[in-house]
Amino acid sequence: xxxxxxxxxxxxxxxxxxxxxxxxxxxxxxxxxxxxxxxxxxxxxxxxxxxxxxxxxxxxxxxxxxxxxxxxxxxxxxxxxxxxxxxxxxxxxxxxxxxxxxxxxxxxxxxxxxxxxxxxxxxxxxxxxxxxxxxxxxxxxxxxxxxxxxxxxxxxxxxxxxxxxxxxxxxxxxxxxxxxxxxxxxxxxxxxxxxxxxxxxxxxxxxxxxxxxxxxxxxxxxxxxxxxxxxxxxxxxxxxxxxxxxxxxxxxxxxxxxxxxxxxxxxxxxxxxxxxxxxxxxxxxxxxxxxxxxxxxxxxxxxxxxxxxxxxxxxxxxxxxxxxxxxxxxxxxxxxxxxxxxxxxxxxxxxxxxxxxxxxxxxxxxxxxxxxxxxxxxxxxxxxxxxxxxxxxxxxxxxxxxxxxxxxxxxxxxxxxxxxxxxxxxxxxxxxxxxxxxxxxxxxxxxxxxxxxxxxxxxxxxxxxxxxxxxxxxxxxxx
Amino acid sequence: xxxxxxxxxxxxxxxxxxxxxxxxxxxxxxxxxxxxxxxxxxxxxxxxxxxxxxxxxxxxxxxxxxxxxxxxxxxxxxxxxxxxxxxxxxxxxxxxxxxxxxxxxxxxxxxxxxxxxxxxxxxxxxxxxxxxxxxxxxxxxxxxxxxxxxxxxxxxxxxxxxxxxxxxxxxxxxxxxxxxxxxxxxxxxxxxxxxxxxxxxxxxxxxxxxxxxxxxxxxxxxxxxxxxxxxxxxxxxxxxxxxxxxxxxxxxxxxxxxxxxxxxxxxxxxxxxxxxxxxxxxxxxxxxxxxxxxxxxxxxxxxxxxxxxxxxxxxxxxxxxxxxxxxxxxx
Numbered sequence: 001x002x003x004x005x006x007x008x009x010x011x012x013x014x015x016x017x018x019x020x021x022x023x024x025x026x027x028x029x030x031x032x033x034x035x036x037x038x039x040x041x042x043x044x045x046x047x048x049x050x051x052x053x054x055x056x057x058x059x060x061x062x063x064x065x066x067x068x069x070x071x072x073x074x075x076x077x078x079x080x081x082x083x084x085x086x087x088x089x090x091x092x093x094x095x096x097x098x099x100x101x102x103x104x105x106x107x108x109x110x111x112x113x114x115x116x117x118x119x120x121x122x123x124x125x126x127x128x129x130x131x132x133x134x135x136x137x138x139x140x141x142x143x144x145x146x147x148x149x150x151x152x153x154x155x156x157x158x159x160x161x162x163x164x165x166x167x168x169x170x171x172x173x174x175x176x177x178x179x180x181x182x183x184x185x186x187x188x189x190x191x192x193x194x195x196x197x198x199x200x201x202x203x204x205x206x207x208x209x210x211x212x213x214x215x216x217x218x219x220x221x222x223x224x225x226x227x228x229x230x231x232x233x234x235x236x237x238x239x240x241x242x243x244x245x246x247x248x249x250x251x252x253x254x255x256x257x258x259x260x261x262x263x264x265x266x267x268x269x270x271x272x273x274x275x276x277x278x279x280x281x282x283x284x285x286x287x288x289x290x291x292x293x294x295x296x297x298x299x300x301x302x303x304x305x306x307x308x309x310x311x312x313x314x315x316x317x318x319x320x321x322x323x324x325x326x327x328x329x330x331x332x333x334x335x336x337x338x339x340x341x342x343x344x345x346x347x348x349x350x351x352x353x354x355x356x357x358x359x360x361x362x363x364x365x366x367x368x369x370x371x372x373x374x375x376x377x378x379x380x381x382x383x384x385x386x387x388x389x390x391x392x393x394x395x396x397x398x399x400x401x402x403x404x405x406x407x408x409x410x411x412x413x414x415x416x417x418x419x420x421x422x423x424x425x426x427x428x429x430x431x432x433x434x435x436x437x438x439x440x441x442x443x444x445x446x447x448x449x450x451x452x453x454x455x456x457x458x459x460x461x462x463x464x465x466x467x468x469x470x471x472x473x474x475x476x477x478x479x
Numbered sequence: 480x481x482x483x484x485x486x487x488x489x490x491x492x493x494x495x496x497x498x499x500x501x502x503x504x505x506x507x508x509x510x511x512x513x514x515x516x517x518x519x520x521x522x523x524x525x526x527x528x529x530x531x532x533x534x535x536x537x538x539x540x541x542x543x544x545x546x547x548x549x550x551x552x553x554x555x556x557x558x559x560x561x562x563x564x565x566x567x568x569x570x571x572x573x574x575x576x577x578x579x580x581x582x583x584x585x586x587x588x589x590x591x592x593x594x595x596x597x598x599x600x601x602x603x604x605x606x607x608x609x610x611x612x613x614x615x616x617x618x619x620x621x622x623x624x625x626x627x628x629x630x631x632x633x634x635x636x637x638x639x640x641x642x643x644x645x646x647x648x649x650x651x652x653x654x655x656x657x658x659x660x661x662x663x664x665x666x667x668x669x670x671x672x673x674x675x676x677x678x679x680x681x682x683x684x685x686x687x688x689x690x691x692x693x694x695x696x697x698x699x700x701x702x703x704x705x706x707x708x709x710x711x712x713x714x715x716x717x718x719x720x721x722x723x724x725x726x727x728x729x730x731x732x733x734x735x736x737x738x739x740x741x742x743x744x745x746x747x748x749x750x751x752x753x754x755x756x757x758x759x760x761x762x763x764x765x766x767x768x769x770x771x772x773x774x775x776x777x778x779x780x781x782x783x784x785x786x787x788x789x790x791x792x793x794x795x796x797x798x799x800x801x802x803x804x805x806x807x808x809x810x
Contacts, residue, residue, distance in 0.1 A: 029484055093517065102515050108529065112536035119540045123547050123663045123673070126610055126619040328621065369616065376661055377616035382670070388537055389667040400536075404529030407518060414519025429493065433486050440483030447805035 004467040007057035011460030014058045015453045022449040025441045033204030035067045035439035037196055062191045071435045076210035078428040080278040083211040085421035087282035092414040095302055098151035108403050110144040113137050115388035122382040126375040131363035139355045145310045149350035152303050156291040163283045166212050171242040173209045178240035181224040194223035214277035232262055255294035258287050305406050310350040312394045314340035317384055324367025324380035337367055491797035498790040505783035508774045524771045531768040538761045544663050545754040548673040552747045555612045555675050558605035563736040565598045573726040583711040589700035596692050603635040613677045614656025623655045647705040648697050652689035665753055679739045688732040695725045
């Protein structure tokens with residue numbers, strides 16, 4: 001009888017644990033990164049009884065987590081890819097916004113209006129109203145360049161801020177993973193398995209880390225992980241390295257680029273680091289190339305292309321105006337007035353291009369003629385107007401054509417990033433669905449388990465009750 | 480395949496997000512009339528759109544230039560017609576002077592001639608806006624500063640200078656402008672002369688005709704000794720011959736002015752044709768641009784309705800799927 005009571009007790013304990021596990025699953029139905037658990041049962045060791053072996057009920061063999069490392073590895077890989085293209089798409093959209101595209105208040109519109117004014121002035125170079133309009137349009141064109149360039153510079157600054165924020169978070173995650181490793185080692189259960197909640201946390205941290213970086217992991221038998229990215233082991237058991245960002249300024253060109261280094265906790269630099277996927281890789285690429293006006297890279301840089309357009313425009317126009325005469329110029333030598341001058345420094349860029357203040361205050365001084373005392377002569381201003389259709393202006397394109405090619409390239413990159421983002425999203429959704437199919441909590445399933453455990457508990461309790469009755473009957477036999 | 484609450488809700492969220500975004504896009508397309516909301520919406524079309532916009536702006540520029548130039552041509556034509564008409568009147572006046580019946584009226588005819596010379600100068604000083612149409616590239620008042628005995632800032636001015644044997648009246652027409660032609664760009668790599676130069680109308684230096692007219696005036700108004708011709712004073716045979724010779728030069732001058740008018744007319748016709756061609760080109764380019772850039776309202780409206788329907792049903796189906804589980808049936 002005592003044996004039956006023991007069997008009943010074991011059954012009660014096992015069903016209680018099963019009930020706990022099911023309850024935990026239901027409680028975590030919406031917890032990100034949670035992998036459902038199931039109680040593993042095994043039959044108790046049989047014992048000899050009257051020449052036979054009789055089973056000793058049921059025992060808990062452990063708690064199994066439904067987790068597939070291959071699926072989770074793929075999920076991390078595609079999370080990195082999705083984050084890369086998501087960030088690239090966002091950056092390109094912000095660049096479009098900075099350019100005002102597609103819209104009416106763009107550099108192209110400003111160029112058109114400038115050349116319109118030049119053409120109008122060429123028809124009647126002595127008319128002051130047309131001179132004032134021309135100077136105003138030149139000023140608007142310069143302002144549009146300045147505004148666009150400033151917007152791109154702000155975007156570059158915010159990109160750097162975002163990188164700094166990301167790096168801080170990455171370092172927190174790396175530290176957390178190392179701490180989780182430490183706790184896993186300290187809390188292995190009787191079967192040598194880590195606590196499921198720690199594995200969930202670890203998985204969640206790795207998943208978040210993969211948004212920022214491309215990572216690969218190696219898993220130790222105890223469940224701890226070593227995290228490697230771009231060939232550098234960032235987490236090794238209980239210790240983690242930290243990333244830091246440095247701005248490098250090229251002393252000869254003034255170009256600012258970002259470099260990453262990896263450091264130990266004591267501040268010792270282990271080496272350099274270059275993310276190749278994930279949000280950080282995209283942000284770094286934007287900062288170092290797309291938004292870098294001084295980049296030497298052969299890849300597309302919107303900031304550099306705008307600077308080239310502004311500089312070439314100023315150079316071509318200034319070459320003409322410095323050899324021309326204004327309305328009231330009479331000397332034998334041209335006064336050498338440039339239409340565009342740098343607002344600061346000595347180089348004209350999209351950021352610094354501005355209209356010569358002397359011409360702004362005195363439009364009559366705008367050089368329009370190649371000979372003095374000929375206010376009706378418009379060969380200089382006509383040559384400026386003709387630049388609008390000069391197919392050799394820059395890279396074998398007209399000024400507006402060149403700007404169009406910039407917009408076109410942006411559109412191509414945007415579409416390509418969108419397509420790749422969509423593809424990565426689709427794959428990631430499939431992988432997430434696969435993971436969810438294996439690891440997710442199904443409430444119907446858990447409700448069934450609840451009923452199962454409830455019935456098992458009721459039956460086990462009945463076994464104990466009947467065993468008790470039988471034992472009581474046996475004890476009372478002698479009375 | 481196991482289906483969980485998470486997988487259902489993720490899929491539903493994803494579907495609803497996509498459908499909402501698409502509806503927002505369609506609504507924006509209808510509201511703005513623009514097909515392209517982002518550059519990446521149609522990367523292959525962006526280059527074409529930029530090119531069309533650029534071409535339209537350039538053609539519009541040429542068209543505006545032609546409009547302005549045509550207005551100036553009309554003003555110039557009017558001035559030339561006036562000059563031609565007055566020169567013809569002078570020619571008639573000269574012929575009248577040669578008739579015996581009028582030999583005693585040369586002093587009167589001289590005053591008429593002087594009046595006609597002034598009329599020609601007035602016509603030659605015709606301005607369009609703030610420029611003088613026959614003054615070449617030195618065509619503004621500011622650039623036409625007088626030097627004594629000149630007094631005005633007009634391109635042509637009749638001044639009195641010291642009498643000389645060759646010009647006993649001392650009258651002289653000064654031209655302060657120049658004979659440089661003015662050009663405007665009317666097409667890609669194409670320019671058109673918009674000005675009629677003074678030498679084309681008035682001969683060498685822009686004053687040759689005036690010299691002839693002054694010489695005619697001198698002959699009619701003054702005797703060979705340089706004194707003023709009195710009433711009834713009959714001209715000499717030399718003077719008659721000189722007037723005959725001068726009339727031939729004046730007839731040539733009329734022909735010159737008419738040729739200049741004719742050239743101007745041809746130029747005007749050419750410029751009108753260019754402008755009409757540009758107007759057609761602009762219309763065609765705008766049509767191409769519209770095909771790429773503008774919303775097809777019917778198509779977008781239908782798409783919006785489809786998306787709205789899909790969104791509505793996704794909400795309904797999602798609500799049903801997520802609403803019920805086995806727990807609802809447990810006692």
